[in-house]
Amino acid sequence: MSNVMLKFISLDQHQPDKRPAEERSQDFLETYRRFSDEQAKTQASRCSQCGVPFCSTKCPLSNYIPDWLKLTAENRLDEAYALSSETNSFPEICGRICPQDRLCEGSCVIEPGFKSVTIGAVEAYITDHAFEQGLVKPVVPVKELLPSVGIVGAGPCGMAAAVVLRQKGYQVHIYDRYDRAGGLLTYGIPTFKLEKSIVTRRQKWLEESGVVFHFNTNISDKSGEGTIAFSDLRQRHDAVFIATGVYQRKEVKLLGTQLNGVVQALDYLMNSQQESGPSASMNAKGKNVVVVGGGDTAMDCLRTAIRQGAKSVKCLYRRDKANMPGSMREVKNAEEEGVEFIWQAAPEAFIGAEHVEAIRALRTELGLPDAGGRQSVKIIDNSQFTLPADMVIKALGFDPEPLSELWGDPTLQTSRSGAISVDRKNFMTSIEGVFAGGDIVRGASLVVWAVRDGQDAALQIAQWLSKK
Template sequence: MLHWRTFDFAKGAGLLRFVDIDQTYPEKRSETERREDFNEIYRAFTTEAAAGQASRCSQCGVPFCQSGCPLQNNIPDWLMLAGEDRLREAYDASAATSTMPEICGRICPQDRLCEGSCVVEKSKHGAVTIGAVEQYITDTAWKEGWVEPLKVGPERGQSVAVIGSGPAGLAAAERLRESGFAVTVYERADRAGGLLMYGIPGFKLEKHVVQRRIDRLVRGGVAFKLNFEVGRDATLAEIRSGHHAVLLATGVYNARALTCPGSGDGVLAALDYLTRANRDDLGDPAANDSVLDARGKRVVVVGGGDTAMDCVRTAVRQGARSVTCLYRRDRANMPGSAREVKHAEEEGVVFEWLSAPLAVLTKGDAISAVRVQGMRLGAPDASGRRAPEADPGKTWDVEAEMVISALGFTPEDLPVLFEEPDLSVHRDGRVEADRDTRMASLDGVFVAGDLHRGASLVVWAIKDGLDAARSIESYLDNRMRVLGAAE
């Protein structure tokens, strides 16, 4: 590992600059401008700005930023290198632990992870802007041609099926292919990428950023079978029969629905709404479905996570007449990124804290309003958070023609969907697996990402995919040794 004492201060950049250089993020486009399109809201860092922010790192002996990162990225190392304008070396250090650092740099909630753990942040000087520097390093690497093709090891003569092409599946596919396995990714959508492609809006993650990662895997020999749905086009048993190991990385797509009166077919599921909006942004043929278009409508989104933030900000860009977000707890207890909330407020979204839908009201067949129940925070629940409870006598109506439910996701019923009753799942549908190996109840079948962990962050899915790839490699190595001994 590099250390700050190896830095050549004579070159003038130096480190430990957090006292005389203020915290700065890349410039945001104006609220007016960004409401007009789905492009990313931040302009690119200049070289000088990125180097200056990197030089604010304190290079502390115990790097809490690194421990706050699920991937244990070598953050102080590549900050030091970026601060010295050694960007190619910085990219190499960043890519050593992450398969898609430029994506994590864009969409990770750094305020809850690395930047939230930053010693400079704790000293009240404002965190090192780690995510923005991470993105700048890898975007520069792509621009300069430093992102090399996959380095595929000697072919092993063994194949692995990866079911699902979200961040867990893509990360695992990359590592397995580098280890010499033949890898086939099965994806039921018409594009690879999972939620990176169809769930996260372009203003947070432009789709060419995802596609170039997928293209790199294809050039490296990873096969993608698109429009292929396990359970429809093949059972899990049939997939297993054609491969030496299988990784389940389908994510969680079963939306939690509103349960209040009136929350029937007229209430939209968040992912249906976001998928259509992302398809429009990608230039797919228009669906001619005004139900999924917020233009001119008063929109109410129910939920407090990042998916809810994606929905409210998408509605703004579609030209909604007004956008209101209902969340049953207060701002301090909102699970979504604080930065996303701030962006949404800048773009005109109204947040109704301590509020929950009591009923969805209609006039004829059309939604006309949401009756809202005021809430208050009561005693802590099992997780330690203060549980919301109704505040008696406090109700009001919010006019709406479109209501979107963004209450999170649970797994689909995979034993039924995949025609595999021996696949063990938890009561909530998550696939059970050995804690250390990630192997499920079926021999040679592994699981990664939200399907095992529950709905979580992209960076955790990447970590799970990399861990599962290592377990699959060990499993197949052991299998080869056993077969070799038997011969």
């Protein structure tokens, strides 16, 4: 077979067609259209097949990216799917929502001279195609084993762990407080980034693979209707894996934070995705909306407010564009849809009698980089300015919930931040047979890291169970 790769010299980079801003801002359908068969093969052929694939080393999952790009270019899509799913339980999800510009594509060696390979779009295409062709089969372990594992949390970390544990033959039960699987994939990330049918498809696949879901079930300090005591859960299963994620909203202690119209990002996003539509207090229609924060959650709120028909939508962020944590691709999408970014500005107070009417902010300047490499922020004296605001959305991140307190088990050790403490080698908590991973351990992070933790932790759980 002739070499179909290294076409980056003769072929330009082409991202999946993006729906026009004036069209997509009127609905919640996905922003990007899917690659056609020919587009996927053509763009995959741009890979340089370099000796040291920095795209793979930068990927938290160490995906075999150059290999499945080559297989795609050669139209060997069944093999491409097999290889892609070997390292990633949910490639079609990561391909849609990972910040590729900061991970694999941002490390592509043909960038910047020829622009990177469109890795994420090809990754999503491979698995979507596999589902359509019936290549995605339920997990059938070589041998069914008696030990069972109870997983707390049906988000990406818990579901990824379930995949690996079922492959090993263990009985898996997932407990979740909500009525569907996915966690923030379902209730936090808007459909214009990830249509819920993609997550539902994976839930069905897990069910067909023998995973048992227990929805509308809280883990607590005592059992009752809709709740299971943590101690009872441990009695039910041979091992427990905690993958709850982080849902406690970070708060900012400013004057007026209690005013009506000042809301938390997750509350806003979850409310906007109700089948009955958003409630009046959470609906941005006709309002001047200001979002405080610069991460991907802030971008989700900004773009949701546009779609709800806000009068104006502004983003207030204390650093500059180069230092913001959110995906540059999402920033560009938001700008195209009409969002105004106000860089180097920090909120000082929310103004209003009972309902917020404005936000008073201060200008900032950036100093030397801190230990993490980000520039420090300094408030500029006497730099106040005011923005009109009928709704303020605080997108400041999330902290862990105090699980040891909520579950009535002080032996479950946590860090100062509330994150569960684990042995970094085997994911074991301070309680024998109880493991933890994902955001509840590492703090709010990317979905791809949650998948990595779930897969790695499952291997350690299987090893511990086999020795037991």
